[in-house]
Amino acid sequence: MNEQEREQIEQLIHGFLDGELTQRQRTELKRLAQHNPSVKKQLHSLYRQKELFSALPVEKAPKDLAEEVRRKLERRMILDTEPAVRIHPLGRSYLLYRRIAAAAAMLFLPLGILAILVIQIIKPVDEMPVGSPSAVVESPDLSIRTASGPAAAGSEQTKVLSMGRLTLVTDQPIVVNELIKNGVLSNHLLSEASSQRTESSAVYRIQCRQRKMLSLLKSLEPAWQNSSKQRLAIISEDPASAEPIMIEGIRPEQLISLAEESNPARIQMIAAHMQRLNRINPEDYQIRVEKEGGRGSVLEPVKPRIAWTEENKERRTTEPNNEVQMVLVIEIRNQTAQ
Amino acid sequence: MLLWASFVTIEVLKWTDKQIETTDNTLQESIDNTTINVDEQDLIRRCQRGDQKAMEILIVRYQDRLYNTILKICSNPEDAAELTQETFVKVIEKITTFKxxxxxxxxxxxxxxxxxxxFCKRRRRLPVQSLDGSLNVQADTAASRLSAYLTSREKLDPADLAQDxxxxxILLQTLERLDEDxxxxxxxxxxxxxxxxxxxxxxxVELGTVKSRISRARANLKELLETVLA
Structure with missing residues (x-):
């Protein structure tokens, strides 16, 4: 029996053990086993070996595994840590890809560095970039002032408007985080969004066109159901006021109304209205009326009419302005970590 | 002429086998693709929307099978638990990409x-691992029972032995001596x-690679067992 035949017989034996042989192959193996005692012996011992390993009892996973996974996910969401064990795709194609990438890097990296050095040397000093657009002023706590100005050197017509900082306090940070991520992905805002993690919160900064911002905000409405507190903070442009405009309990439709505006002064005005409106406690306006029978009843207060929703409705821009870029900072704060 | 005829017959038979195998694989693939039952599809969709309860159900459904498989490969319960957790974390993080x-x-x-x-390949490179490789066979009786089982022609229940x-x-230590693949x-x-x-x-990997690996793995395991039990 030569090496090739031996290998073929082994393939037949293993295929038989695994039930992967065709009828013809099974007949062939039976015939071989009948005429060759060594094949029969090998088939028997491998069958016994397989049987034994298949009979090994199943070990149960630790009981708290699901809980540990949940904890790990939360920790990772908050700290944004790297996994303990990285996945490295194995296999020849990946190895080839890595080799090509390494060769390309070795070739282009020195060229790139050289090119940058040459550009630095030959570029006139007065053409150097003067910094990022100054119109968007970020305060240290990531709140953004409402201001307008050119978004980038190349697109002087584009205005940048800030929507401020939206804080969502939740005991389900993973869910809210996923909603934001899905919103960003479904609105194709991946390149316009950045994120930052702290121990107890995740902060997203999204800068995009007004149309996209409106679409994003509409897709984020479910985040309100999964959060216990919502607040929008906008730095006031009023020189007399040092405090930012804080809209406690801001509702999704209020935020969308703000995003529909393209004038920074109007955003400030509307935000100030919303701040006052949301502070109103309905109980303060309840009027107790004594009825003739002596039994009291409570009348619902008439909600104050807001100027911007009524008389300014006609003046409001109905179509999103493509020349306006909007910036919104969203902070997801973990309630349990507080 | 006769030789030519037999050669053609063998080639035709080989071709037929190949066709049957290809059909089997296609059939298996289609079965695999339809075996996601409605309940599981719903669970996956809920997971993709961030439903924690659905994630928990999926974990509980597969945790024992995955843990058992990983444990048999990495041979350490703590490492197996950690790797199982890590797998589920990865799965949940990437669930939106599951199509x-x-x-x-x-x-x-x-x-x-x-x-x-x-993990196993990285661990193998660590110098702390014993290079001795000798199996710790504690009881001669266990070894002789195992040896008798492997050579005997009698009808014996493998589950009885596996309970010992x-x-x-012995079986797991022998398995551990095979290379990871x-x-x-x-x-x-x-x-x-x-x-x-x-x-x-x-x-x-290719189907052919699986077949040859299984064949070599079983042959190596048989040799190792014979050495241990000799």
Whole structure:
């Protein structure tokens, strides 16, 4: 029996053990086993070996595994840590890809560095970039002032408007985080969004066109159901006021109304209205009326009419302005970590 | 002429076998693709929307099978628990990218095996691992019982032997001495009971590679067992 035949017989034996042989192959193996005692012996011992390993009892996973996974996910969401064990795709194609990438890097990296050095040397000093657009002023706590100005050197017509900082306090940070991520992905805002993690919160900064911002905000409405507190903070442009405009309990439709505006002064005005409106406690306006029978009843207060929703409705821009870029900072704060 | 006729017949038979195998694989693939039942599809969709309860159900459904497979490959309960957790974390993090091209079970095991094999290969390079390799056979009786079982022609119940702690230890220590790739195919085939097609999908290798690895792994294991039990 030569090496090739031996290998073929082994393939037949293993295929038989695994039930992967065709009828013809099974007949062939039976015939071989009948005429060759060594094949029969090998088939028997491998069958016994397989049987034994298949009979090994199943070990149960630790009981708290699901809980540990949940904890790990939360920790990772908050700290944004790297996994303990990285996945490295194995296999020849990946190895080839890595080799090509390494060769390309070795070739282009020195060229790139050289090119940058040459550009630095030959570029006139007065053409150097003067910094990022100054119109968007970020305060240290990531709140953004409402201001307008050119978004980038190349697109002087584009205005940048800030929507401020939206804080969502939740005991389900993973869910809210996923909603934001899905919103960003479904609105194709991946390149316009950045994120930052702290121990107890995740902060997203999204800068995009007004149309996209409106679409994003509409897709984020479910985040309100999964959060216990919502607040929008906008730095006031009023020189007399040092405090930012804080809209406690801001509702999704209020935020969308703000995003529909393209004038920074109007955003400030509307935000100030919303701040006052949301502070109103309905109980303060309840009027107790004594009825003739002596039994009291409570009348619902008439909600104050807001100027911007009524008389300014006609003046409001109905179509999103493509020349306006909007910036919104969203902070997801973990309630349990507080 | 007769030789020519027999050559043609053999080639035709080989071709027929190949066709049957291809049809079997296609059929298996279509079965695999339809085995995601409605309940599981719903669970996956809920997971993709961030439903924690659905994630928990999926974890509980597969945790024992995955843990058992990983444990048999990496041979350490703490490492196996850690790798199982890590697999589920990865799966949940990437669940939005799952498009259902393979079954969830295959996808889960692919991630699990990738992590486990990488981990085992890295661990093997660590100098702390014993190079002695000698098996700790504690009881001669266990070894002789095992030896008798493997050579005997009598009808014996393998489950009886597998219940014996010392026999189990011999088997697992022998398995541990195989290299990772051989250990993985053997565990997936003989312990987890997967077919060749599923193993090929999970390990991302050709069907032929699976067959040859299984064949070599079993032969190596047989040799190792014979050495231990001699």
């Amino acid at each position: 259902g091209k393979s079954t969830f079970y295959t996808w889960l095991f692919r991630i699990g095996m990738n992590l486990t094999l990488t 702690r010392e026999i189990r230890q 051989h250990r993985a195919v053997l565990v997936l085939r003989d312990i987890e009971g997967m077919n060749y097609h599923q193993i090929a999908q999970i390990l991302e």
